[in-house]
Amino acid sequence: MKNFNTIKLLCYSGLIPFYALSILSFNIESIIILDLFSIYSLVILSFLFGSNWLNLIIVQTKGNSKRFLFFVILSPIFLIICEIFFRLEIKFFVYAIFYFLVQLIDNKFITNFDYLKIRKNLTILVIISHIIILINIYSNGI
Secondary structure, eight states, X not given: OTTHHHHHHHHHHTHHHHHHHHHHHHHSXXXXXXXXXXXXXXXXXXXXXXXXHHHHHHHOOSTTHHHHHHHHHHHHHHHHHHHHHSOHHHHHHXXXXXXXHHHHHHXXXXXXXXXXXXXXXXXXXXXXXXXXXXXHHHHHTO
16 A cells, blocks of 8 residues: 555544543533534544445445445434434444444455554544543543
């Protein structure tokens, strides 16, 4: 992969807001921090689903790619509904599950193993940041 170190740097720098907001939420008991975390997570998930949508359209090697395409297109709509109507705890739990689902779709359709390794690490770290936020919510009663 060309410019692998640059890609790696950009990918991992996307974790900074997740962990900065997670740590800030322990020090500053404000709903704004949690809302920023939620919106950032929604934006990243929407970007990942958009990337998957492009990959599914380009690849189209599997017979069941239409089912995945349907899921990838409708997921951001469901996540926006979650953002609007669900409580914080439920939102963060749902978002963590959807990060895992995006990873499963990536594993099925992406063949670049270096990129998949980065994505796996990022997915684990993002899910951990969601767990940290959930621990804060339940321990502080925000």
